Amino acid sequence: MQWSVVPASLPYLLQGVRATLLLSITVLVTGTALGALWGMLRVCPVPAIQRGMTALIEGVRSIPLLLQMFFIFFGLPALGIQMPVFLSAALAMTLWMAANFAEVIRGAIESIPHGQFEAASSTGLTYVQAMRSVIVPQALRRMLPPFVGLCTILIKDTSLASIIGVFELTRATQETIERTFRSFELYLAVAAMYFVICFALTSLSRILERRLGSPGRVVLVGPAVME
Amino acid sequence: MLAGLVIGLALALASQARWRLVRGLVTVYVEVVRNTPLLIQIFFIYFGLPLVLVKLPAFVSGLLALTLYGAAYNCEVFRAGLEAVSHGQHEAARSTGLTAWQEARYVIVPQALRISFPALGNNLVSLVKNSSLVSVIGMVELMFVANDISFNNFRSFEVYGAAVVYYMVIVLGLSRLLSVMERRVLAKSVA
Amino acid sequence: MSAPMIQFSRVNKWFGPVHVLRDVDLEIARGEVVVVCGPSGSGKSTLLRCINWLEPVQSGEIVVDGQRVHDARLDLSRFRAEIGMVFQQFNLYPHMTALDNITLAPRKVRRMAAADAARLGRDLLAKVGIPEKERAYPAQLSGGQQQRVAIARALAMQPKIMLFDEPTSALDPEMITEVLDVMINLAREGMTMIVVTHEMGFARKVADRIVFMDEGRVVEQAPPAEFFTAAKTERARTFLGKILSH
Numbered sequence: 001m002q003w004s005v006v007p008a009s010l011p012y013l014l015q016g017v018r019a020t021l022l023l024s025i026t027v028l029v030t031g032t033a034l035g036a037l038w039g040m041l042r043v044c045p046v047p048a049i050q051r052g053m054t055a056l057i058e059g060v061r062s063i064p065l066l067l068q069m070f071f072i073f074f075g076l077p078a079l080g081i082q083m084p085v086f087l088s089a090a091l092a093m094t095l096w097m098a099a100n101f102a103e104v105i106r107g108a109i110e111s112i113p114h115g116q117f118e119a120a121s122s123t124g125l126t127y128v129q130a131m132r133s134v135i136v137p138q139a140l141r142r143m144l145p146p147f148v149g150l151c152t153i154l155i156k157d158t159s160l161a162s163i164i165g166v167f168e169l170t171r172a173t174q175e176t177i178e179r180t181f182r183s184f185e186l187y188l189a190v191a192a193m194y195f196v197i198c199f200a201l202t203s204l205s206r207i208l209e210r211r212l213g214s215p216g217r218v219v220l221v222g223p224a225v226m227e
Numbered sequence: 228m229l230a231g232l233v234i235g236l237a238l239a240l241a242s243q244a245r246w247r248l249v250r251g252l253v254t255v256y257v258e259v260v261r262n263t264p265l266l267i268q269i270f271f272i273y274f275g276l277p278l279v280l281v282k283l284p285a286f287v288s289g290l291l292a293l294t295l296y297g298a299a300y301n302c303e304v305f306r307a308g309l310e311a312v313s314h315g316q317h318e319a320a321r322s323t324g325l326t327a328w329q330e331a332r333y334v335i336v337p338q339a340l341r342i343s344f345p346a347l348g349n350n351l352v353s354l355v356k357n358s359s360l361v362s363v364i365g366m367v368e369l370m371f372v373a374n375d376i377s378f379n380n381f382r383s384f385e386v387y388g389a390a391v392v393y394y395m396v397i398v399l400g401l402s403r404l405l406s407v408m409e410r411r412v413l414a415k416s417v418a
Numbered sequence: 419m420s421a422p423m424i425q426f427s428r429v430n431k432w433f434g435p436v437h438v439l440r441d442v443d444l445e446i447a448r449g450e451v452v453v454v455c456g457p458s459g460s461g462k463s464t465l466l467r468c469i470n471w472l473e474p475v476q477s478g479e480i481v482v483d484g485q486r487v488h489d490a491r492l493d494l495s496r497f498r499a500e501i502g503m504v505f506q507q508f509n510l511y512p513h514m515t516a517l518d519n520i521t522l523a524p525r526k527v528r529r530m531a532a533a534d535a536a537r538l539g540r541d542l543l544a545k546v547g548i549p550e551k552e553r554a555y556p557a558q559l560s561g562g563q564q565q566r567v568a569i570a571r572a573l574a575m576q577p578k579i580m581l582f583d584e585p586t587s588a589l590d591p592e593m594i595t596e597v598l599d600v601m602i603n604l605a606r607e608g609m610t611m612i613v614v615t616h617e618m619g620f621a622r623k624v625a626d627r628i629v630f631m632d633e634g635r636v637v638e639q640a641p642p643a644e645f646f647t648a649a650k651t652e653r654a655r656t657f658l659g660k661i662l663s664h
Contacts, residue, residue, distance in 0.1 A: 062398035063391050064359035071391060118472055119509035119568075123523035123575055124499025133522055137513050152262070159264035160360070170266060177274070187271040191263045198262035 005182045006189045016172025017193065020158045023168055026090055027154060031097025032147075038098050039105025045127065053102070060099035066160050068092040073164045089161035097154060104146045108139040141212045148205035152198045159194075169193065260299035265360055268292050289361030293354060300350050308343030348405035352398055423448040423579065423610050424469060429478030431464060438464050440634040442478070446612065448578075451605045453621040453642075454614045456631035457657060462614045465631065466581050469612070470501045483578060499527050502572030506584040508564045510556040510571070516543065517552040520571045527575070535574075542570035546600050562593030569600055580604065582613040616661060622646065630654045 042053040060068075073088035083091070112135050120130035162171035173190045177183045260268070273288040283291065316338065422445040431439040438461045446452050454462045467473040468480060471487055471494060480487040485497060511519050520542055521535035530538070543549045546566040556564055565585060572580060582601065586594045598620050605611055605624040615621070621628055621642050628645040630638045630653075638645070638654045646662075649655045 062395045064356040066359045115507050115509040122503035124495050124527040126495045129526050134511050156264040159266040184275040187275040191267050194263045
């Protein structure tokens, strides 16, 4: 085993880390925004909207992320839409993040006791007013731990983007291996790098869960989910 | 298939975590596996191990990676399930004279299994989706076949579209099936 | 006004296959205090919740103060603002102080200015006996105090009718009195009240009429004195026998 190859390749790998984080943060912003929209529509009391959103969310969640990326990058060109790799990956991951975040929102909102909504309605508040002042503020605290969990999974899944050619940590690793052939040490080192980032987030999620002391059901998403 | 191996392995792992300082090792294993990308794990087993140990064929590598990955998650599910069985059960069992082993086997574990069922089902569905990753090391499965076909005849859109539909059908069908099973299992066990 | 405040006409309601309200006819006049009682499953809570349409009704008519509640064109928010409801589980908003709980609806629905709403809130808190708790969060209050805040919250919209759904059933016995006292005062001030409860002492003191329900039907109605001593129907007598023997 040649461990020296690890520090030698570190600068290049760190560039990969930066790219990974860039991709992650981009998707985080777009995915969360879209997911918030989808989430609120998903719990909307209009049956047609709810069914439509459920279909959309379940559909997106049932397709492996890798396939989504392939579909966008390789498949769409046949329709005349050719996107650069970064955008394809970002788009696929945004959809993925939106669908999962929408589910987190749904879980949090549905975990609020129905009596809260009844109390608000019985004093004359409209649906929107009740959501804004009573339901959503309570749901936000319950959304936070699973949301951090989703971020963790997001960072792990950026590795998939390497397969369609996006430059990030995994790709940087692969390129280094092509040069040095030390696959064992390098994959191990990279695993450690991912580990550090993700474990930090996971720990954060656990601290949050304890601090916010979920009085309702614990929404089991996040690192408990095998995405 | 894969799930079977995974669950079997995980059960043992979970049980160990309850009782000895093996707990520490298990925790490390679970945390490491859960905080690193599956892709890296697959690559490590398929590309990295050959340097030090043996070169495993694609199928075995993929199977191994998925199994280890699944086991880590299932272990967490079982741990939660074991904890969720109310302490009163433990006391009741002990007070009627059952040994620790008997208590575990007849009282605690069956209930934990029923409680864990939904989460395990979720993990199974995720596993099916994650199996698409092993296509990258050449293991033949749905994703790989799709790639193959599309590269050969350039009709990428239709091919990947078809793959999308296949996955959706499998996953949604599986989910539906699991829901039905879940309801039956819960109906029997409401204590 | 001679027209009844609340009127049920041949009301029927189903929860799926279960027939929970059967041919209910009921009239409640303005200022009347009505206690609804009966065995569990008799439909009494459901009856109450139909008045402000928290539960929809499939057949029959409900008219409240001239408004046809079953009319789909009814502006529900505005309608509900005129009716106050107090729940068995209090349902206070845990993320807001007592005062904020009370002032939320007046500010949002009636567009009251914050200062005016706060003044109203403080008056109501004083009225229910806990003016010092205005900044407390629900988790810091006892059950009896929470329910009193809930009553204040319902009163904040100055409703014409107050609905009480088993308001003391979730309380420890020593806290029941404080809540009942508030309700008794309210009754003496002339509020139209419909109360689903098992507290027969309360009924004896302030109720104008007792409505006894069983299996979705209004079985008997009578003033308290008559109901307790000379109930006409067998089922009512059985029920009374069970609950009064404590």
